[in-house]
Amino acid sequence: PDIRVIVFRGVPVMAMMRCATHASDGKANLHQGAVGVGLDIGEGFSVAAVQHGSLVTHHPDTGACFKSLRLPDWDAILDLAASCAEMTGLGYLGADIVLDRTRGPMLLELNARPGLAIQVANQEGLIHRLGIAAEIARTAADHDARIREAKIRFHRPEAVLQASDSAAAGS
Known part of the structure; x- marks a missing residue:
């Protein structure tokens, strides 16, 4: 799998992990049937998982549960993504x-x-977060402050339970 982090003005705004499946022919392309797992910016845990636009709780091939997913090295992932925005302009x-x-x-x-x-994958639109990110970019002192503030402002501890529980109820 790979991890996609959207960065706006140096602020990590939204993230997901893309998991290949047999349906996607081993590729991590969501439109081909891969699973997109929305990730909490604050801590790197799963928020929701979708395949073909529908909520899922487990990987269709391995049976691995997405509800307990938490990525290692989350701070380093956000640091790398935000640094890319600074490097490229x-x-x-x-x-x-x-x-x-x-x-x-x-x-x-x-x-x-x-x-x-x-x-x-995150069960949330970007537009509201982009407005918050613009505010963070204007007021944060530096790179580390932008990431720290994004982790606070975009942290959704309740989302992992709500999205996964509602998906389980529908399965």
Whole structure:
């Protein structure tokens, strides 16, 4: 799987993990049947998981439960994604990151126009978060302060239970 982090003006705004499936032919493309797992910016745990636009609670091939998912090295992932915005000068981008067993988070690629399916995986739209991110970018003193404030403002501890519980109720 890879991790997509949307960054706006140096502020991590939204993230998801994309998990390949047999249906997606081993590719992490959501439109081909991969699972998108929305991730809490505050702590890197799963918020919701979707496949073909429908909520799911488990990986369709492995049976792994998404509800208990929490990514390691979350602070390093956000730091890398935010650093990419600073390096490129892009005001809005999607940083695709992979986790290497020995090296930790590594940049896979940057997207100047990342897709918007991340909103479905997070069960939330981007527009409100972009307004908050613009405010953070204006007021935060530096790179670390932007990330720290994003982790506070976009943290959704209740979302993991609500989304997963409602998906389980529908299965």
